[in-house]
Each structure stands twice: as C-alpha cells, then as structure tokens.
Amino acid sequence: MNTLHPEPHLALIVEDDPDVRALAGALLEETPLEVVEVESAEAALDCLQERGGEVAMVFADVRLPGEMDGVQLAKAACKLWPTVRVVLTSGDPGAVSEELPECVTFMPKPWRGLDVLVQAERAIHQPPVT
Numbered sequence: 001m002n003t004l005h006p007e008p009h010l011a012l013i014v015e016d017d018p019d020v021r022a023l024a025g026a027l028l029e030e031t032p033l034e035v036v037e038v039e040s041a042e043a044a045l046d047c048l049q050e051r052g053g054e055v056a057m058v059f060a061d062v063r064l065p066g067e068m069d070g071v072q073l074a075k076a077a078c079k080l081w082p083t084v085r086v087v088l089t090s091g092d093p094g095a096v097s098e099e100l101p102e103c104v105t106f107m108p109k110p111w112r113g114l115d116v117l118v119q120a121e122r123a124i125h126q127p128p129v130t
Contacts, residue, residue, distance in 0.1 A: 041068035057123035
C-alpha cells in the first residue's frame with residue numbers, strides 16, 4: 001500500500017445520541033471501513049483535518065451540539081474534501097431547510113441498516129468524482 005496516499009478507509013459517524021451513534025457504528029463495522037465516532041461537527045472537522053485523505057464517508061445527523069450543525073459540516077466537507085461521501089440524516093423532515101450540496105445524500109430517520117450499508121458500499125466503490 002502506498003503510505004503517501006492511502007486509500008480512503010474511514011467512516012466518520014457524527015451523532016450526538018450515543019445509542020444512535022453506537023448503532024451506526026455497529027453497522028459500519030460490518031464493512032471494510034474503520035469506524036470513528038464523534039458527537040459534534042467541530043470534532044468531525046478536527047478528524048477530517050487530521051485524517052481527511054483517509055475518510056471515505058461522513059455519516060452525520062443534521063442537529064448537532066456546538067456551533068455547527070450537520071448541514072454546515074456537510075458543506076465544509078464537500079468543499080474541503082470533495083472525495084468524501086457525505087450522508088446526512090434527521091428525524092425531523094423540516095430540519096434541512098437550506099439547499100444541500102450535490103455531494104450530500106439525505107437519509108431520513110429512522111434509517112434502515114441496509115440503507116446505511118448501501119451508502120458505505122458506495123463510499124468504498126464509487127467515491128464522488130472531483
């Protein structure tokens with residue numbers, strides 16, 4: 001493996017509800033992706049700044065604690081790390097009032113495990129084209 005440009009192999013879960021975060025983590029651990037779990041957009045950005053080239057997928061809730069919400073995180077991730085697949089999720093259909101960037105997939109809660117795995121599969125095999 002080329003260590004200068006490793007293949008993206010991380011799934012970054014950004015969810016403030018520990019039960020939902022653990023469920024998403026358990027699902028994504030069934031894939032070849034290494035799972036990193038954080039509870040805020042700020043923590044996600046820190047991870048992306050450190051390991052952005054390794055991240056294949058960001059799976060984030062729209063409503064997050066802190067200064068940034070999931071939509072702002074998604075916009076930053078799409079702009080700064082265009083090869084990362086971003087999946088936003090929310091139980092509130094009105095949570096996403098702004099236009100989402102094209103690189104973002106929206107998945108309403110409660111999501112099905114199969115849908116999460118399909119997105120992980122796409123992140124691994126069909127990264128967004130830059």
